[in-house]
Amino acid sequence: MFDTRELGRRPGALKRLSRSAEAPRDLGNEVIGVPEGAPIAIELRQESVMDGVLVTGTGRATVKGECVRCLEPLERELEADFQEMFAYPDADARTRPAESGDDAEDEEDTLSLEDDMFDLEPVLRDAVVLALPLQPVCREDCPGLCSECGVRLADDPDHHHEAVDIRWAALQGLVGSDQDGEIDNDPRVGGDEPQEK
Numbered sequence: 001m002f003d004t005r006e007l008g009r010r011p012g013a014l015k016r017l018s019r020s021a022e023a024p025r026d027l028g029n030e031v032i033g034v035p036e037g038a039p040i041a042i043e044l045r046q047e048s049v050m051d052g053v054l055v056t057g058t059g060r061a062t063v064k065g066e067c068v069r070c071l072e073p074l075e076r077e078l079e080a081d082f083q084e085m086f087a088y089p090d091a092d093a094r095t096r097p098a099e100s101g102d103d104a105e106d107e108e109d110t111l112s113l114e115d116d117m118f119d120l121e122p123v124l125r126d127a128v129v130l131a132l133p134l135q136p137v138c139r140e141d142c143p144g145l146c147s148e149c150g151v152r153l154a155d156d157p158d159h160h161h162e163a164v165d166i167r168w169a170a171l172q173g174l175v176g177s178d179q180d181g182e183i184d185n186d187p188r189v190g191g192d193e194p195q196e197k
Contacts, residue, residue: 040061040128
């Protein structure tokens, strides 16, 4: 929570501040995020305007997660910029006539000051989550894991398996079936020679 009383309501008034806060729970997605309780460095600029307080700032934090290709843990510095308008509680009544329709939906999305205080958590949460990479990787050229056995390919670049074309897989049983006594391509003793086509 941030207090705007020192800023006042005179349009053009400006106040800068820096603060560190602990990260809330679930600040991220399934793959990467800011650990709960980790410090977030916040730099803010509060500017008084006609209808409220315009808040512009940056949040910096260390995010932890895992590479989506090789599942190795990774850690990065994240910087998320945000800007949000916090309206005075009486601003709507002073500046806008009451209307219905699309304006009613816009009012639901508008954040307001309460007792000259504003809660930055929802704004910061949106900024951080949108700044997170959708597919975090430990390095840009990470080869990932072997699809056959799960070996990390970065540890063994020459790793490979004999590839069998599934279209010929049914014929694999015919190769070497001589040992099993099933099928033999050699001519039969006392029988006809195999015909050529």
